[in-house]
Amino acid sequence: MNDTAPYASKSSQSLGRLFGTGPSPTRSEFQRDRDRIIHSTAFRRLQHKTQVFLAHEGRHFRNRLTHTLEVSQIARSIARALRLDEDLAEAVALSHDLGHTPFGHAGERALHRAMTPFGGFDHNVQALRVVTRLENRYAEHDGLNLTWETLEGILKHNGPLLDAQGCPHGRYAEGGLPGGLDDIPAAADLRLDTFASLEAQVAAIADDIAYNAHDIDDALRAGLVTLPDFIGVPMAGPIVSEVLGHYPTIAPKRQAHEVQRRLITRAVEDVIATSTANIAAAAPVSTEDVRLAGRALVTFSPATEAAEKGLKAFLFARVYRHEAVMVPVRESEAVVERLFAAYMANADMPGRWGEMGRPVEGAARARIIADFIAGMTDPYALDEHQRLFDARPDFR
Template identity: 60%
Template sequence: MQVASWIFRPRADYAADPGASRGRLIPQPASPTRTEFQRDRDRVLHSTAFRRLKHKTQVFVYHEGDHYRTRLTHTLEVAQIARSIARALGLDEDLAETVALSHDLGHPPFGHAGERALDAAMAGFGGFDHNAQSLRVLTKLERRYADFDGLNLTFESLEGVVKHNGPLLGPDGAPTGSYAGRALPAAIREYAARHDLGLHTYASAEAQAAAIADDIAYDAHDIDDGLRAGLFKLEDLAEAPLLASILDEVRGRHPGLDDDRATHEVVRRVITRLVEDAIAESGRRIEALAPPDVDAVRSAGRSAVGFSPAMEAEERAVKRLLFARMYRHSYVMRVMNDARDVVTDLFARYFADNGALPPEWARDASGLDDARRARAVADFIAGMTDRYALIEHRRLFDATPDLR
């Protein structure tokens, strides 16, 4: 069997080098057995926030079925794809994996519905953003080590989490990307003042690999989960040209195949096509950029990792199908609206009554001004799993939505 040569590509000059890391906010002695990025990965894997992802919604609430993705299984799928892309491009796989494992740590319960509810509740106090919350988790809210709060990750891991979707500041210093027209979240501004993350530049190619892996995993597993839930049928995939061609290939190669196996054959091909296109296009971009080191990737002025223009259009069509058929499906909308109300209720109750919080959180929130108390309440709720949020709502309120 002939094996593609890129599978064994050596470390590239433009890869992030754990031996030349910009270091940690709190200096620590080097490990005799692990690189700096391997230590970062291991700290994330052993964190409390990572374990909680097991019972946080991706699209379906945990009790709707054991086979649907959770925020944890999504994260693991992103990490696998990120490593594959990083390996093909000669990047540091451990850094790509660390960013992938960390990127959703700040998500509250009930997925984007929970995030929207917290953002609305925090509108007068700086809002809520899961990316900024991930940074708070990594630099403040994990309290396990004797010498520091957070996990004290390297610069490269933290910049990857914060900037995996691109620069946060434009050349004029104004917020850009998803923050254009508004202020950067306070958590990002405050941490960057202590540990400059270069918010005006791109992150490493490893972080960019994690970002595109997130898109690939989303597309593939939401097709799988949507079909499994009966929100749409295999034939509906024909609405997206990429999926139509893949389904035709599967039907032609395996006539009479049952829908469960056909679904798997479609999903695995979606991942393969997207990954292979990202590797090929990123290779072309890197060849054109000819970056001599990781800093040249950061300052290139455009992403080094991405889909080809043709595949980017195909991938957008997949997202449009999923948005119409899945995310805006009446069943999903009803459950998520109820979930949003749970988060809204909890925030209002905790903010009005410190005594409703667990003793350690009530103690920390007492005596704070409104803005800092609201942030403490948001931190508490954002750390909840779906089921704990429902338990707390049942404890504090007479009626709690069933979310079914």
Template identity: 60%
Template sequence: MKADIGFGAQARAAYAQDPFESRGRLFPEPESPTRTPFQRDRDRIIHSSAFRRLKHKTQVFVYHEGDHFRTRLTHTIEVSQIARSLARALRLDEDLAECLALSHDLGHTPFGHEGEDVMHVCMAPFGGFDHNAQSLRVVTHLEQRYAEFDGLNLAWETLEGLVKHNGPLVDPNGNPLGKFQDSELPFAIRDYAAKQDLLLHTWPSGEAQAAAIADDIAYDAHDLDDGLRAGLFAIEDMREVPFLADILAEVDAKYPGLEESRRIHEIVRRSITRMVEDVIRHAMANIEAAAPTSAQEIRMAGRCLVGFSPEMILAEKEVKRFLFARVYRHEDVLSVRRLVAKVVRDLFDRFLAEPELMPKPWNVGLEALSEQEIARRVCDYIAGMTDRYAIEEHRRLFDDTPDLG
């Protein structure tokens, strides 16, 4: 089995992204004598303010609900571990895969997807909101730490993978694709694309594809784990999903009478293992068929090479359908989502009407800004908040702050 799935592979393949052939940074810098460009990017991401704030940003359950549930930070770490495992097996650049995993959620609002949905509605008159585009804005503008530039000045390959890890954003003629095909690309992407061409019409590197599928694997596994531990559904309910029923039967056959907490962990770890091994086998077959000899040929392959097999795609969809019904649409989760939606909307409306109420430096230079620019600044301010800080700001400005306890 180990040899079958590339276990222990170390040397980068010809189709991996070579850090020493990077397209460079928007603002040229001397190379580090001790780190590759992607190792340097990883370190900059980890030391950023936005990365630290992930500790207090919701995944599914808001911060007050328990110390054992995932946050954006713990989710990010889990994605990073899976992305590195995939990259190692496929002989991709592990550091670039790790960079992309660590940075993929930096643009998320407080309160998880509910916060993002509300922010998108609030920003609809001003170009909308997309957390992936906001992640780009964080690392290219909002992180203001360095003396010579705004943002983190990450390598081209890191920015490219961050923006389009799920695939091309435009067709060869520049027309938006996917969820943007009936509108336009988000402001942050359009704004940055005017400064540096990220080849938005191609697929991303193999490392970015590995990080993207690692996100799906981690999401499914930890939402099953958190949903079970929160009591939103029972272990036996998982028999509705053939993929999970098979794993449950395997665990029970090997460990009859196992206590529930260990039983849950065995189910979750086997889910991750099966999905990871499926990706490795399928990606190896895809790569062998496409026979890429460079990272650029991965980009120009015209399809995703690192992803689930057709069989696992169907199985994973069933898992997601189960989670949607049993977790994301559970009344206990929805009741909290309705409360936090009010927090985000109230904050946006108040700050848009009275932007001077934002603290420094957010309230500096407002007189020179258009309504569109003020709205974007309000959006940037709120999107960067942790759950706790958003509640505190709401309490500062309003008398009807929801009690999430």
């Protein structure tokens, strides 16, 4: 883009890649990052990783890939309106879930528990490990050799990991920095105590918008809730009342889509208006000003932020903790825990993972096992469980 704002990231001013590459006559550096991510093995695997509902429960539920594509679309729309670099926003959006385990957040919780003695597990750090170490498509180096700006966005799209005094910050304040960060190569220091670019902040809030909208849709498809259940629920309730009032006789699926469409539109418009005001107040003239602003500049308005938290609380109670969801969640956590324990007890890992794991023990072996398990799709994890334990969970 040639008409980006002064505080937008500039591909021509990138801090570069760990391994030098020649210039492309047709693509910017951030476009190249986006394309490398799309062509990666880890990206393809997302189609077989759970979002909320396991694949056996229906063909039309979101998986990690469809969620990622929805996040990417929303991120590009917001970035364009704010005159940011759309390609960088898209690259961060497309890569933000590459570190997720099989079985969604259930798998992540189980793997974090198993890895607690060895530094824990964090899916943002794992995504960075995927794109810097674990993808092995290139002849001359491991990883995808992405630009510094994309790596920074993957790691810090949810905010700094350290505060100004160098102490673990936010979600890491209690447990400390997650393991797996100590051997990640980049072209320069990723600066864990600063905010990421506005493009990365856009990807983060696009994730929230997509998550809320499609989890409502999937919960309705699963029959866990009905549209009238949302009346009175913050953020979604007023929109549901509108739709049911205007279109009382159309099919429920069409009502649900209309709710989802309006929810996304209003959330995006709120972010654009609020972020425009935030940026004007902070008056950044460079990406460095953005990083040192001391707060995120891409945000919901206070009213929408409060409403969004209320909607999340409703979904948590009525959907994510619904017994129909929790039965497979508990079983999938057990699958991940059993796999980790078996590999730590020297059960053979296939292919290159077995070759890497044989010579090492303790924390080094645990991190290799975590890398292996995190990269599994849901079906592959079940196949490995079948191979090692001669049993396949039913999840029903």
